[in-house]
Amino acid sequence: MKKQGIKELNGMPGKHPLSDLLRDDRMPHIWCPGCDIGTIFASCLTAIHESNIDYNDFAVISGIGCSGRAAGYVKLDSFHTTHGRAIPFATGLKIAKPKMKIIVFSGDGDLFTIGGNHFIHAARRNMDLTIICVNNFTYGMTGGQVASSTPFKARTSTTPNGNFERPFNLAYMAAAAGAAYVARWTTLHVRRLTNSILEAFNKKGFSFVEVISSCPTSFGRKNKLGPPLHIIQHFHKISVIKNSIHPKDANLDIEKEIVVGKFVDIERPTFFDLWEEIYPPIREKRGE
Amino acid sequence: MEETEQFIMGDTACAEGAIACGCKFFAGYPITPATEVAERMAKRLPQVGGTYIQMEDEMASMAAILGASWGGLKSMTSTSGPGFSLMMENIGLGIIMEVPCVVVNVQRAGPSTGLPTLCAQGDMMQARWGSHGHYEIIALSASSPQELFDITIKAFNLSEKYRLPVLVLTDEVVGHMTEKVVIPPYDKIDVYPRRISTLPPEEYLPYVSDEDMVAPMVGVGEGYRIHSTGLTHDKRGYPVITAPVQKEMMDRLIYKIRNNVDDIVKYExxxxxxxxxxxxxxxxxxxxxxxxxxxxxxxxxxxxxxxxxxxxxxxxxxxxxxxxxxxxxxxxxxxxxxxxxxxxxxxxxxxxxxxxxxxxxxxxxxxxxxxxxxxx
Amino acid sequence: MSGEVYHEIIISGYGGQGVILNGSILGKAATIYDKINATLVQSYGPEARGGACSAHVIISEETISYPYVHNPHILISMSQEAYENNIDSLRDGGLLLTDTDLVKRRKNDERHVSYSIPATRMAEKLGNKMMANIVILGYLASLSDAVNAESLRNAVEKSVPKGTEEKNLKAFEKGYKRGEKQKSGTG
Known part of the structure; x- marks a missing residue:
């Protein structure tokens, strides 16, 4: 199948530049006006498009939540699973289809709160997956409740006086658990984000791309962050690119400073590498 | 390969049944009295080109076997009471996505931690109704290691034929009892292969069923670019959150079993x-x-x-x-x-x-x- | 109800003595080599890792419906605790085998046919006291018709860790010969 180039399609009426990767028949999507998920989704599709990897070699797995709906819009083999379980589902699929690129596209609540245990274990195993996490600091679909990523003192529908718990630093957690690739961007950094996702596809092992994004409808409104454009302008104002910084120092303070960049890019034997080290004769048996 | 006779434990026989009919993936979590199933699979799967993975919990184990089954591998997990409770979430996902796989429950006495090392048959209704929503399920029972070997194969076959997780219900005594098990030559074992659609990608819809109300599957990564979801979905697999589509989907999930009970039900x-x-x-x-x-x-x-x-x-x-x-x-x-x-x-x-x-x-x-x- | 061959056996001792292995060897001998039925159920849990531990074996020509043993025909006890816990359940006329150094038997036990075997000592002489269980099996083979001695020999060979077959078979023969002597009153 010949892929349509984005440039060639620009300006053509009625057709989205990434339409060969979109399930047109499922549009319009459910995301709110001003929501950032579309931006991240488009970055992901652009990276797939630019990867020069056969589309049929990709699969996208999502959990539950607004971000979890991405799997339903991408015209690839795609699975919309249960809340928090996208990573173990993807783990099974990856073992069955080791040559495929498996992308897990989901939200912070799904991947780190209900699914946190699966995340750290997949990172520990260095399972060859690309995890794209839309971090909008809240449970958007259910109306904006507190999550394990919600900033201290932020208001949500279940923390009316402000969040009294401390959030995870997702990038630091990923690195500590053993991820081979860790990057964080905001939805302002579209070009860098797309490049990071591309790098993540080509990285052997567990790759994690965190995308700081806004949820103007739920999180934004409750915390008086203003209209969507203001939030993006705010990201612009407070983001600092610090590539290769230790993720523990990658500050994430949505009022004052958001440290972004590529924090981890290391070589580490993957689940499959180590499997084959322990079971070398099996590979011969498989005839691979 | 010739027929062999082995003096083995029920749990071991269960694992051997799975291997004998081509199981290539096991994801599980240790739990008494089902651990020996996992241990045997960990030893045997690499010998036959399969993969054993010990997951972080039973929710993950169940999710992983669904993923692997979509990837084309015959997949299984095994557990007991507390783990069975945790698997319920994704047993439901397997039901709605219609994923062939086998879940073994070596029952112990509950509620809760109960008697980990001693038997009970207290999960019969949990097996029937444990995951939320209304659904039909297939569950088989065994009273000896030989039967456990036999029905594990049967469970795989039914799961492929009717596209759903099939439960193997046994108990601590059968699981831990050692008896003679006759293992036939693998090529003499009836194996029901996956129902694969012959339609080209442009004509294929993932939830259009055959006459027996079961929809053939296709392989992942083969250009069909399917979508499957835990949400109520139409024939395309697309979520549609309406009562009519719920009825259409549910009718099929329910009647693909109810209309075929004569084929499924076995007793002596x-x-x-x-x-x-x-x-x-x-x-x-x-x-x-x-x-x-x-x-x-x-x-x-x-x-x-x-x-x-x-x-x-x-x-x-x-x-x-x-x-x-x-x-x-x-x-x-x-x-x-x-x-x-x-x-x-x-x-x-x-x-x-x-x-x-x-x-x-x-x-x-x-x-x-x-x-x-x-x-x- | 039971066919001609019907034996209920309890093997008891501490975890690590090969109690369960002995049960498995007996069952294997009966099913795989003697071609009759056998069941083995075992105590399970922390007990199997150092504490009291027992294996229940039933050998029968007929199908075995109930696998637990309440009144054994044969009791093997390899620890004092195992002996105390099980001796009262042994049937009248039942066969009792104990390890001389590990079990002090009650005096004047007229109800049972009892043999005390220095199995651990004999196994030690053969180089590994861990083979005491196999010595006892050899002994049992000579004193009981529960399973064929040759079948038991085969089952021992197939069940012990690879590379230890010869040693274990030697232990089995030691036990068997001593049993034969004792049976004929020359031991």
Whole structure:
């Protein structure tokens, strides 16, 4: 199948530049006006498009939540699973289809709160997956409740006086658990984000791309962050690119400073590498 | 390969059954008394080019076997009470996505941690209704290591034929009991292959079914670019959150089983020709029940036995048929009455039903069942 | 109800003595080599890792419906605790085998046919006291017709860790010969 180039399609009426990767028949999507998920989704599709990897070699797995709906819009083999379980589902699929690129596209609540245990274990195993996490600091679909990523003192529908718990630093957690690739961007950094996702596809092992994004409808409104454009302008104002910084120092303070960049890019034997080290004769048996 | 005879544990026989019919993926989490299934799979799968992975919990194990099954591998997990509870979430996902796989529950006594090392049959209704929403399920039961070997193969075949997770329900005593198991040559084992659509990608829709209401699958990564979701979905697999689409999907999920019960349901009948009292037993309880039957016959009591192999769907047709013909049903089970409720439902007041219940932690002595038979 | 061959056996001792292995060997001998039925159930849990531990074996020509043993025909006890816990359940006329150094038997036990075997000592002489269980099996083979001695020999060979077959078979023969002597009153 010949892929349509984005440039060639620009300006053509009625057709989205990434339409060969979109399930047109499922549009319009459910995301709110001003929501950032579309931006991240488009970055992901652009990276797939630019990867020069056969589309049929990709699969996208999502959990539950607004971000979890991405799997339903991408015209690839795609699975919309249960809340928090996208990573173990993807783990099974990856073992069955080791040559495929498996992308897990989901939200912070799904991947780190209900699914946190699966995340750290997949990172520990260095399972060859690309995890794209839309971090909008809240449970958007259910109306904006507190999550394990919600900033201290932020208001949500279940923390009316402000969040009294401390959030995870997702990038630091990923690195500590053993991820081979860790990057964080905001939805302002579209070009860098797309490049990071591309790098993540080509990285052997567990790759994690965190995308700081806004949820103007739920999180934004409750915390008086203003209209969507203001939030993006705010990201612009407070983001600092610090590539290769230790993720523990990658500050994430949505009022004052958001440290972004590529924090981890290391070589580490993957689940499959180590499997084959322990079971070398099996590979011969498989005839691979 | 030749037929072999092995003196092995029930859990081991279960794993051997899976290997014998081509299982290539196992994801699990250690739990007494099912751990030996995982241990055997960990040893055997690499020998046959398969993969064993120990997941972080049972939710992950269940999710992983669904993913691997979509990837084309025959997949299985095994667990016991607490882990079975955790698997319920993704058993539901397997039901709605229609994913062939096998879930083994080596039952122990509950509730909660209960008696980890001792037997019970308390999860029969959990197996039926444990995941939320209304659905049909297939669950099989075994009362010996040989049966565990056989029904594990049967479970894989039914899961592929009807596209759903199939449950293997056994218990601690059968799981840990060692007995002779005859393992036939693998090429002599009937294996139901995955139903794969022959349609090209542009014509294929993932949830358009054949005449028996089961939809053929396609391989992932082969250009079909399918979508499957845990949300209510239409024939394309796309979520549609409406009552009519819910009905269309549910009708198929329910009736692909209900319309095929005659193909699915299996039971054994023993000494039924002149039976006036029928013992309905399954799993480990079928063994002392058989002994009780022999003892009753020695006393001149016309006793027969229906040994359930398929628990769900429940063999209601046969029980409805028998109810008006017999003096009573005796139902021994290691719980306070679960399958007994089904027998009562099917009998509709047409005969007397006596539960021989047990709290768990031990199996029936034949005398306990004989006494009830004699009283009837 | 039972066919001609019907034996209920309890093997008891501490975890690690090969109690369960002995049960498995007996069952294997009966099923795989003698071609009759056998069941083995075992105590399970922490007990199997150092504490009291027992294996229940039933050998029968007929189908075995109930796998637990309440009144064994044969009791093997390899620890004092195992002996105390099980001796009262042994049937009248039942066969009792104990390890001389590990079990102090009650005096004047007229109900049972009892043999005290220095199995651990004999195994030690053969180089590994861990083979005491196999010595006892050899002994049992000579004193009981529960399973065929040749079948038991085969089952031992197939069940012990690879590379230890020869040693274990030697232990088995030691036990067997001593049993034969004792049986004929020359031991």
């Amino acid at each position: 009948e023993i000494e039924m020709a002149d039976a006036e009292i029928v013992v309905i037993a399954y799993g480990i309880s079928a063994r002392p029940a058989l002994k009780a039957l022999e003892m009753a016959r020695d006393r001149g009591i016309k006793c027969g036995m229906m040994k359930l192999i398929t628990i769900w769907p429940f063999p209601e047709k046969r029980i409805k048929e028998l109810a008006p013909q017999v003096r009573g049903f005796v139902v021994p089970e290691i719980n306070y009455g679960q399958i007994c409720l089904e027998v009562e439902r099917c009998s509709a007041g047409k005969t007397e039903i006596v539960l021989v219940g047990h709290a768990g932690g031990a199996i029936f002595h034949p005398n306990e069942i004989l006494e009830v038979i004699s009283r009837l």
